[in-house]
Amino acid sequence: MTEAAPGRPTSGDGERVAWGWVAHLRDGGTTPWEAWRAQLDVASNGERSGRYLPGAQQLELLRRLNLAGTPDPALVERVVAASAPGRGTSDLELVGAAPPVRWGPRPVDPATLPPAELIRVASLLLAEDVVADAAPAPEPPRFRRVWARPHRLVGDAWLADPLRLELIRRGRPPGGRSAMVYVLGADVATMTVHAFTARAFDEGGQSWEEWLGDPSRRPLPPRADLAAAADWWRERVGRSRIRIALDADQTARAARARRLPRPPAVSADGVDLARRVAAPLGLLVLPAERARLLRSTLLPRLAAHPGPALALPDSHREWARERADRMRRHLRAQDYRVLGDLDQLLPSAADGGSAATVNAPDDQRVLDLAVRLLIERDGSDQHARGTGERADG
Amino acid sequence: MAERVYLHVGTPKTGTSYFQDVLFRNRRTLAGHGVLYPADRFDAHFLAALDLMKLPWGGLEAEAIGAWDALAERVRRHRGTAIISHEILAAASRSQVGRALESLGHRTDTGAGAGGVEVHVVLSVRDLVRQIPAEWQENVKHRSPITYARFLEEIGDPARDTRISSWFWNVQEIPAILDRWAHDLPPEHVHLVTVPPPGGAPDVLWTRFSQTFGLDGYDLDLETERANPSLGAPETALIRRVNLAANKQLAPTDYRPLVRELLAHQTLSQRRDSPRLGVPPHLHAWVGEIERSWAAEIRARGYDVVGDVNELIGQPSTEWSDPDRPIERQVASAAVDAVRALALEAARLRAEEARLRDELHEAHRALERSYLRPTYRWREKFVRRLQTSSIGRGVLKAYRGARGRNSLSA
Numbered sequence: 001m002t003e004a005a006p007g008r009p010t011s012g013d014g015e016r017v018a019w020g021w022v023a024h025l026r027d028g029g030t031t032p033w034e035a036w037r038a039q040l041d042v043a044s045n046g047e048r049s050g051r052y053l054p055g056a057q058q059l060e061l062l063r064r065l066n067l068a069g070t071p072d073p074a075l076v077e078r079v080v081a082a083s084a085p086g087r088g089t090s091d092l093e094l095v096g097a098a099p100p101v102r103w104g105p106r107p108v109d110p111a112t113l114p115p116a117e118l119i120r121v122a123s124l125l126l127a128e129d130v131v132a133d134a135a136p137a138p139e140p141p142r143f144r145r146v147w148a149r150p151h152r153l154v155g156d157a158w159l160a161d162p163l164r165l166e167l168i169r170r171g172r173p174p175g176g177r178s179a180m181v182y183v184l185g186a187d188v189a190t191m192t193v194h195a196f197t198a199r200a201f202d203e204g205g206q207s208w209e210e211w212l213g214d215p216s217r218r219p220l221p222p223r224a225d226l227a228a229a230a231d232w233w234r235e236r237v238g239r240s241r242i243r244i245a246l247d248a249d250q251t252a253r254a255a256r257a258r259r260l261p262r263p264p265a266v267s268a269d270g271v272d273l274a275r276r277v278a279a280p281l282g283l284l285v286l287p288a289e290r291a292r293l294l295r296s297t298l299l300p301r302l303a304a305h306p307g308p309a310l311a312l313p314d315s316h317r318e319w320a321r322e323r324a325d326r327m328r329r330h331l332r333a334q335d336y337r338v339l340g341d342l343d344q345l346l347p348s349a350a351d352g353g354s355a356a357t358v359n360a361p362d363d364q365r366v367l368d369l370a371v372r373l374l375i376e377r378d379g380s381d382q383h384a385r386g387t388g389e390r391a392d393g
Numbered sequence: 394m395a396e397r398v399y400l401h402v403g404t405p406k407t408g409t410s411y412f413q414d415v416l417f418r419n420r421r422t423l424a425g426h427g428v429l430y431p432a433d434r435f436d437a438h439f440l441a442a443l444d445l446m447k448l449p450w451g452g453l454e455a456e457a458i459g460a461w462d463a464l465a466e467r468v469r470r471h472r473g474t475a476i477i478s479h480e481i482l483a484a485a486s487r488s489q490v491g492r493a494l495e496s497l498g499h500r501t502d503t504g505a506g507a508g509g510v511e512v513h514v515v516l517s518v519r520d521l522v523r524q525i526p527a528e529w530q531e532n533v534k535h536r537s538p539i540t541y542a543r544f545l546e547e548i549g550d551p552a553r554d555t556r557i558s559s560w561f562w563n564v565q566e567i568p569a570i571l572d573r574w575a576h577d578l579p580p581e582h583v584h585l586v587t588v589p590p591p592g593g594a595p596d597v598l599w600t601r602f603s604q605t606f607g608l609d610g611y612d613l614d615l616e617t618e619r620a621n622p623s624l625g626a627p628e629t630a631l632i633r634r635v636n637l638a639a640n641k642q643l644a645p646t647d648y649r650p651l652v653r654e655l656l657a658h659q660t661l662s663q664r665r666d667s668p669r670l671g672v673p674p675h676l677h678a679w680v681g682e683i684e685r686s687w688a689a690e691i692r693a694r695g696y697d698v699v700g701d702v703n704e705l706i707g708q709p710s711t712e713w714s715d716p717d718r719p720i721e722r723q724v725a726s727a728a729v730d731a732v733r734a735l736a737l738e739a740a741r742l743r744a745e746e747a748r749l750r751d752e753l754h755e756a757h758r759a760l761e762r763s764y765l766r767p768t769y770r771w772r773e774k775f776v777r778r779l780q781t782s783s784i785g786r787g788v789l790k791a792y793r794g795a796r797g798r799n800s801l802s803a
Contacts, residue, residue, distance in 0.1 A: 051577065089553065283458065287455055
């Protein structure tokens, strides 16, 4: 190791204590940094075990993982070596670990870090897990029902995608001569939540609050604008081949599906975690593969952790009602055939206040979910390895 | 394995675009001297840096997947000297730096003679008096609508907890960058190239780069069109207003060629007579104190300084032009230049569109001629007749089903 240059901060008691804390966390310890530092005994000191002292975000995330379970040594090392992706504060110093200097971000007590800082690190690890556990791409159906009525599914993507996949699985891919166009939808409040959810599982992007913005200036999300979708297709196929599909049973019958697959139920925090994982995942795979992995690999894992669903906040309910009314009038004026009732576009007054819903994700809960997913995947890995070893033996 | 790697890790706005373009265009000449500049496209090292740092960049990151590992492999395979250069590497975290050095073959427990590559970290640096407005301008040229006052407020906040302030200090705070990149390198392997003050001879900076990277005596073509030129206060104010007005409609893939390249770099940067951006007078003391503390730290650390460390202490201009309250006549004049440039570009695109339309028309005519063959017309007539009766439609359906695709005409 090269000796430190003159004038540089040198390793001192604080750094030795910090290395001791790193060793403690690597061994599964859960003592917070400040409590560890307060012990002030020889046992709390440690030997330098790396090129650099890991950042406060990484170490605090490791402590949270230790609190939640027993992470595999490989996961421990991944956490220690991880870095928060994207722009933002780089690895933060532990307060008291290094002599004070006049540059760099302020050292922190890791226990006081906002959850968002820990989620940044966890999201990269989860993105790597998603790539490693990638579900295989679905095989094309072995047959095609040539006698089936051709169809296209547009409108609310969160509703249309599961039905499209189901029909493809049954040998009925979309498109074809004289296809009937089903514009799938629900009430505007639900479709707005669906639009954000579909976006989170496609490309990530802004937070729910940023994306919603000011209701006075918020346009209807394109994926929730049934009138625009219907008009676009009317220009191409004519009015007679368009159905505004608002009722699940009628839509299932019309599309010759046995049942209308329900969109996957993901909690508000799950949606937000998917959004955050999408960003680093976009640095590991191409955009189309990212969307596929988020839906095929991450979504089932998130769906296994139920929680309150996302709902439109009260501040936007009048906006939704006004937009729904405008859409209803337009669709009625254009005389589209409707499966269901156009009044189903109007959001019900009770949706936003349900105990099963929240108006926004919560950073702390999102972090808890991320930690559970990391531990859970790690556990299943260990189990798989153990099973493999036994089988080998 | 490479014997020596020069890692040029920043800082932005210190002549890096010019330096990288010279290296890229002269890479064959350099290779003849055993110096590898591993790049197949001009921005290869930028993409590698995005990959290393897991940094989204308006969709460009999709082109960056795996770029760092590919770059590192080329460096490891090379026998001789290799150069890697990109200014955003300044923001790499300690763990990313660790990964970068390891991937290049650097070993912390050995010297170069014991099997590890000899790593030299190079940082080109400029005084904060010029860097602060330059960074704001870079933000504006990357679609930001932030005012200069707000930018200054954010970077002055010790919490550094906003996207802009954390990035600014990550790429500009010289001692912290060197703590991350070079804390276990011998000081003689850490080189600081200072950018000379304004008004000096134009080739001084290149001479310093050349000396630092060991390029003296090579016959390199130093002419380049690629640079990252600066804008004046009214021009930057104009781009900020364009951002405010067009950001929501203009996709990043269109913004880059139209606003950043055409308007900012090719058009508005040519206006040299407008007031320059600077640091407002009430911040001169604060900026000066930081600059002096950094210069003292660099002297104490004993790094190899190419140039003069005192050049890090800037000389603020006594004339201050506030870009948040620009002289509207000057903004209007810049806007006329911008409209003219966009009109010319629109005319060029219209001509291109007309050419493509002609080409398409020709292709359609060729297609129609092939449709006029008698067999095609007979088949078309036959299908049309079948479609007029239910039996005919049934026959067609059965035929298409047997063919395995029912969406195409026979």
